[in-house]
Amino acid sequence: MNMKYPGAVLFDMDGVIFDSEPIHERIFIEYAAELGFVCPPEEYRHLIGTSSVTQWRLMKEKHHLPDAPQALSDEKMAHYKTFLAASSGLRPISGIPTLLNDLTMHDIPFALASSNTTDVIEATLKAIGLHTVITTIVGGNDVPQAKPAPDIFLLAAKKLKVPPKDCLVIEDSTNGILAARRAGMRSLGFNNPNSPGQQLHTADFECSSLEGLTVNELCHIFTHPPK
Structure with a gap:
């Protein structure tokens, strides 16, 4: 069987490039407390993979918050960026720098x-x-x-000038895998322990670690028929 290289690789960020979900969760819950309501971790985890504005639209509807979802999202994200600016020694998820280098060596574009x-x-x-x-x-x-609409992945493919069917998406969330399927792309579901409660069984392949992931293994996904 001839090996087929992906035309491009599209990465999610939170939980794939950077293990930011625990940070987002803590800041979200703390900000919710400032606003006068309790958001249990389990409730927040159902929101993983959706936009921040969508998350706060749902919170506004449920808890009758006076501010607009965009304003709530902006304030929460301001807390997040303050955390990033004040932190040192933050690193990508293990395996990501090596994989990015391998993609570059094989002239496979990524976004x-x-x-x-x-x-x-x-x-x-x-x-x-x-x-x-x-x-x-x-x-x-x-x-x-x-997400879970396919728009983000379709625009990324357009920017890279690669047909959607030739793209591979690496995701750690239910909504991300759904968006990839709706975009007509292959997908690799990363079972990140810091993104619990996600349903990745509809991904073409799943993995529990990105460490040691190579272009050859990505070719394996493309060589086999999609689910």
């Missing part, structure tokens, strides 16, 4: 496609030292609909 806004993506990449490595990004503010 970051996240429901976060582009300013948050840029701040995160700078904090973990990948801002000069990952130069093609698509954020939730670049498209009409965030």
Whole structure:
């Protein structure tokens, strides 16, 4: 069987490039407390993979918050960016720098496609030292609909000039895998223990670690028929 290389690889950010979900969860819950309501960790985890504005729209509806979802999201993300700026020694998820280097060596383009806004993506990449490595990004503010709609992945493919059917998405969330399928792309579901409660069984393949992941293993996904 001939090995087929992916035309491009699209990475989610939170929980794939950077283990930021525990940080987002803590800041979200603390900000909720400031606003006068309790958000249990289990409730927050159901929101993983959706845009911050969507998360706060749901919280506004449930808890009758007076402020607009965009304003609530902006304030929460301001707390997150303050955390990044004040932190040192933040690193990408293990295996990511090696995989990015391997993709570069094989001339396979890649992009970051996240429901976060582009300013948050840029701040995160700078904090973990990948801002000069990952130069093609698509954020939730670049498209009409965030995940689980396919818009983010479709725009990333368009930016890289690669047909959607030739793209591989690496995701750790239910909504991200659903968005990849809706975009007509292959997917690799990363079972990140810090992103619990996600349903990744509809991904073409699953893995429990990104460490040691190589282009050859990504070819294995493309060589076999999709689910």
